[in-house]
Amino acid sequence: MSLTINATTREDQGKGASRRLRREEKIPAIVYGSGKAPSNVALNIHEITHLLENEESYTSVLDLVVDKKKEPVIIKDLQRHPAKNIVTHVDFLRINMKQTIVTSIPLHFNGSDENEAIRLGAVLNQFVTAIEVSCLPADLPHSIDVDVSSLEMGDHISLTGLEMPEGVTITALTHGDIEAHDQSVVAIQEAKIMAEVEDDAPVAPSEEGEEGEGEGDAEKSDSDS
Numbered sequence: 001m002s003l004t005i006n007a008t009t010r011e012d013q014g015k016g017a018s019r020r021l022r023r024e025e026k027i028p029a030i031v032y033g034s035g036k037a038p039s040n041v042a043l044n045i046h047e048i049t050h051l052l053e054n055e056e057s058y059t060s061v062l063d064l065v066v067d068k069k070k071e072p073v074i075i076k077d078l079q080r081h082p083a084k085n086i087v088t089h090v091d092f093l094r095i096n097m098k099q100t101i102v103t104s105i106p107l108h109f110n111g112s113d114e115n116e117a118i119r120l121g122a123v124l125n126q127f128v129t130a131i132e133v134s135c136l137p138a139d140l141p142h143s144i145d146v147d148v149s150s151l152e153m154g155d156h157i158s159l160t161g162l163e164m165p166e167g168v169t170i171t172a173l174t175h176g177d178i179e180a181h182d183q184s185v186v187a188i189q190e191a192k193i194m195a196e197v198e199d200d201a202p203v204a205p206s207e208e209g210e211e212g213e214g215e216g217d218a219e220k221s222d223s224d225s
Contacts, residue, residue, distance in 0.1 A: 004063040004070075005051055007031075007041035018088075027088055031064065031073060034094035041066055048087055052078075056142045059105055064092055072097060072137065097137050102171060105141055106130045107162075109186060111149025117188050122153055128185045131159070132171045139167040148186060156187035 007029060012020070018028055025045050032038040051057050057075065064073045077091035095101050112124050131144065144162060151157070159170055160182050172181045 002063055003051065003054070003057055003060050004065060005043065006047060007043050007064060007066045009067055010040050010042045027090070029090040029092060031066070031071075031092045031094060034096055036094060039066065043090060045087070048090065052087065055106075059103070059140060059142045061095065061097075061137045061140065062092075074101065074103060074137075074140075076103075095137050100134050100136055101140070102132060102134045103140070104130045105133050106143045107146050107185065108143045109146050109148055111147050114149040115151060115188070117151065117153045121191050122188050123191045124148060125187050125189050126185075127187070128159075128183065131162075131185075133164075133168050134171050134174070135168040139165065141165050141168060146186060148188070151186075151188045153188055153190065156184045158182045158184050161185070 010017070010021070010028065021028055021042055022045075026042045027045050027048065029041050029043050030038055031041060051062075059074075061072050061074060063070050072095050073092040074095060075090065076093040078087060079089040080086060081088050093101075107126075107129055109124070109126060112118055115122075115124070118124055133141075135141075144164065146157060146162065148157070159173055160178065162170070162185065164170065172183070175181055
């Protein structure tokens with residue numbers, strides 16, 4: 001399914017221009033890459049917000065239409081308002097459909113409800129939630145599924161244990177020494193018992209000391225009287 005986002009060319013820049021855009025229910029964006037000069041564009045805030053409600057938008061090749069001219073892009077970066085959590089700026093990266101791209105893909109962990117160890121109280125620790133991959137734009141996956149249903153206590157899955165689609169490479173495993181970069185992605189581990197933590201917690205000595213001094217002073221006062 002092709003995803004399209006419309007934009008218009010913008011000339012003004014700076015805070016004043018951004019305020020004017022917001023009054024028009026638009027936000028600033030930039031398009032760069034593919035050996036071309038960067039282009040400043042404006043997006044309709046409602047259209048981009050609706051587009052980003054679809055998780056696949058973050059890992060899809062989008063058709064960016066600027067003044068009726070279409071070019072393939074991916075979302076490279078987003079900025080959001082810290083309090084309102086609304087999009088305030090978007091970076092688009094132009095891509096060549098015949099050249100590989102490098103981008104981050106989320107991991108989806110499946111099967112925890114069917115895992116026997118987890119049902120018995122073990123914990124599923126997710127050390128990595130997204131990985132950087134390299135592939136042709138047409139081969140770009142929306143996510144990587146990780147099946148944890150058959151993992152037993154102490155088992156783990158590392159980067160080399162992930163089932164990758166054909167044509168998609170994990171960039172961390174292309175640096176020569178695979179073992180040095182083959183980090184754990186997920187593991188089944190024993191839950192830490194809170195009672196043990198409480199037993200190991202140190203007792204504050206200052207409180208005991210203060211109580212002891214208080215009792216001693218009281219005894220001395222009684223004997224003096």
